[in-house]
Amino acid sequence: MASTSAAGSDITGFTRELFMGRLNSKFMHPFPEPKEEDLETLKMLVDPFSKFMENENDAAKNDRECAVDEAVKESLKPMGAYGMMTPEEYGGVGLDHTGYARLVEVVGAHDLGLGIHLGASQSIGYKGIVLYGNKEQKEKYLPKLASGEHVAAFCLTEDGSGSDAQSIKTRAVPADDGSGDFILNGGKIWISNGGLAEVFTVFAQTPQPDGKDKMTAFIVERGFGGITNGAPEKKMGINCSNTTTLNFDDTRVPAANVLGEVGGGFKVAMGILNQGRFGMGGALTGTMKTCMKYAAAHAAERTQFGKKIGEFEMIQGKLAGMATRLYATESLAYAIAGNMDRGVTDFQMEAACGKVFSSECAWWVADETLQILGGLGFMREYPIERIVRDLRIFRIFEGSSEILRLFVALYGVKAAGDDLKPLQKALKNPLANLGAIVGPAVSIARARIGAPEKPSLDFAPAQLRPAADVVEDCAARLGAATRELLLKHGKGIVDRQLPLERAASAAMEITAATAAIARATRAVSRSTDTAALEVSLANGFALEAGQRVRALIRDMTPSSEAGTTIDPLRRDIAKSVIAAGEYPARHPLGF
Incomplete structure (x- = not known):
């Protein structure tokens, strides 16, 4: 089923153009979908996989024992x-x-x-070999990894180096014997599969001819020696996922x-x-659907004050909000995946939006499900x-919501201010240059920025x-x-992170809508049996998203009350908290 089409390689991303007041309809419409023969093949895979997950895998047991059952892994x-x-060709499903x-x-x-x-293992652990590995590396490592004989891990995060990836301290220096090999020293934290993996994608600083260090990626085998891992971390959740130091x-x-270039x-x-981020939306739509099953069943069965609780408007409001968020999350996840399949290469901002949007919507849906279930949900x-x-x-992981919002906002600002030559170099890679986007003073002429034509979703x-109309x-x-x-x-602009955060949140809502x-x-054009419902879900999400977006934009505008009052207050309060090292206000009783 792997797509090699480059038909969409000339399509630019959607989210970036929002910051210029444009709607790039080509990215979203027509809504992408695989060929019919690919769908049939996929159905043959999904049905047995679903039955296995439902009947053979015991998620509660995995959680209790803090490990995936070995029989489950062997069956998978x-x-x-x-x-x-x-x-x-390397033994994968393709x-x-x-x-x-x-x-x-x-x-x-x-x-x-x-x-x-x-x-x-596959989405990030050995993804680098698939994307950047040479022929010999792929032939050597991929067959055993694809079969599950070996498991992989992605090793980037260090103590003191999380979202700021370039600040890692692990180093790899050329061996003294002139062989061209590297000697690797350092430590990594919070590595998923860290205690299980046989193959690691490791990032380390390497010396350069100019005397400075630059990061290099390596394929490292546990069998190389000198590798130890700590005990599995005790975590709040995803307990069966092995997480260790290395x-x-x-x-x-x-x-x-060496993976790629030194x-x-x-x-x-x-x-x-x-x-790796694009798949998160798909996974979390599955989680949201499970939550909705429990919420809907409880709303239909639970009786209070002589009525089923599903008859109460507040519960109905929760269920409707859950459904519209799920529809938007699912739509965005498959729009991104479909565009990647048709050869669109400009999807980085959309993938970031999908990761943040899906993780936050899933959290909201799960929390509302627990609220509907009441004490039962807490057990x-x-x-x-x-x-x-x-x-x-x-x-948090694979890019926290905060850092990805900053990523989206800064790339969006770059698109809107392409005439700002002094800023272009630093803005080219915002996450790598957060401290560098403070170059010489720039002047922006209003005539050079100009307001674009009214954006349109004419489809x-x-x-x-x-x-x-709302979008x-x-x-x-x-x-x-x-x-x-x-x-x-x-x-x-780089120091105004509160308005940048609002801008990114607004862009994410508009993208999902x-x-x-x-x-x-698409459902309307095909007169599907759920077309009327899908229209309600899309309209419902967009109308609510519009309310959130208008508030965000109001508060991000420098001339607004928030821009002149609320944000300075927040900065002052935060400084007081940090200075005190705790909640700084005097107790109402005075002691």
């Missing part, structure tokens, strides 16, 4: 679960991005901890195991993470308690005009607010 190997997207999203949705519906075990003590890595490790790391023997614990990490049918209005507002921020702050509209448009 011949099903291709460890090599879903690995090319068939799924495209859409197929992978669908299969991980099944895993996400049943056991997020098991999903992390599988994903940590230490490298004079580990000798052959020159042939000094090119940052590009490899970002490429892996960008590729450990009921699955929602585990789901809530498991979900919390998704807003939306009449039934979806309410949603389309068009919000896109225009975001473009205008971004221009105002640039005019106001110029070089200081547009994906929902495009998907519902």
Whole structure:
């Protein structure tokens, strides 16, 4: 099923253009989908996989024992679960991005901890070999990894180096014998599969001819020696996912195991993470669907004050909000995957949006499910308690919500201010240059920025005009607010993280709403049996998202009350908290 089409390689991303007040309809419409023959093949994989996850895997047992049952892992190997997207020539299933999203949705519906075990190996652990490995590296490592005989781990994070990937301290220096090999020393923390993996993608600083260090990626085997791991970490959730520290003590890595180029490790790391994030939306739609099953069943069965609780408007409001968020999350996840399959290469911002949006919507849906279930949802023997614990990490790892919002906002600002030559170099890679985007003073002429034409979703049918009108209005507002921020702050825009955060949140809501509209448009055009419902879901999400976006844009604008009052207050309060080292206000009783 792997797609090799480059038909969409000339399509630019959607989210970036929002910051210029534009709606790039080509990214969303027509809503992408695989060929019919690919769908039939996928169905043949999904059905047995679903039955296995439902009947053979015991998520509660995995959680209790803090390990995936060995019999489960052995059964998953011949099903291709460890090599879903690995090319068939190397022993993998060869799924495209859409197929992978669908299969991980099944895993996400049943056991997020098991999903992390599988994903940590193939989605990021050995993804670098698939993306950047040479022929010899692929032939040597991929067959055993795809079969599950070996498990992989992605080793980037260090103590003191999380989102700031370039600040890692682990080093690899050329061996003294002139062989070209490297001697690796350092430590990594919070490594998924760290105690199980035989193969590691390790990032380390390497000396360069100019005397400075640059990050390099290496394929490291446990058998190279000098590798030890700590005991499995005790975590809040995803307990069956093995998480450990790793230490490298004079580990000798052959020159042939450099992944990509010496000094090119940052590009490899970002490429892996960008590729890996897209699948999170698929997995979390599965989780959200499971939550909705429990919530809907309880609302239909539980009686209070002589009525089923599903008859109460507050419960109805919760269920409707859960359904619209799920529809938008699912639409965005498969829009991103489908675009990757049709050859679109400009998807990094959308993948970041999908990761943040899906993790936050899933958290909201799970929390509302627990609220509907009441005390029952709080009990450990009921699955929602585990789901809530498991979900919390998704807003943190593989790029926290905060750093990815900054990523989206800064790239969006770069697009809106392409005429700002002094800032372009630093903005080219915002996450690597957060401290460098403070160059010489710049002046922005209003005439050079200019307001774009009114954005339009002209593909939306009449039934979806309410949603389309909201998206068009919000896109225009975001473009205008971004221009105002640039005019106001110029070089200081990087330090205005509160308005940047709002801009990114607004862009994410608009992106998800547009994906929902495009998907519902397809349903209308085909007169499917759920077309009317999908129209309601898309309209419902867009109308609520519009309220959130307008508030965000109001508060991000420098001329607004928030821009002149609320944000300075927040900065002052935060400084007081940090200075005091605790809550700084005097107790109301005085002692």
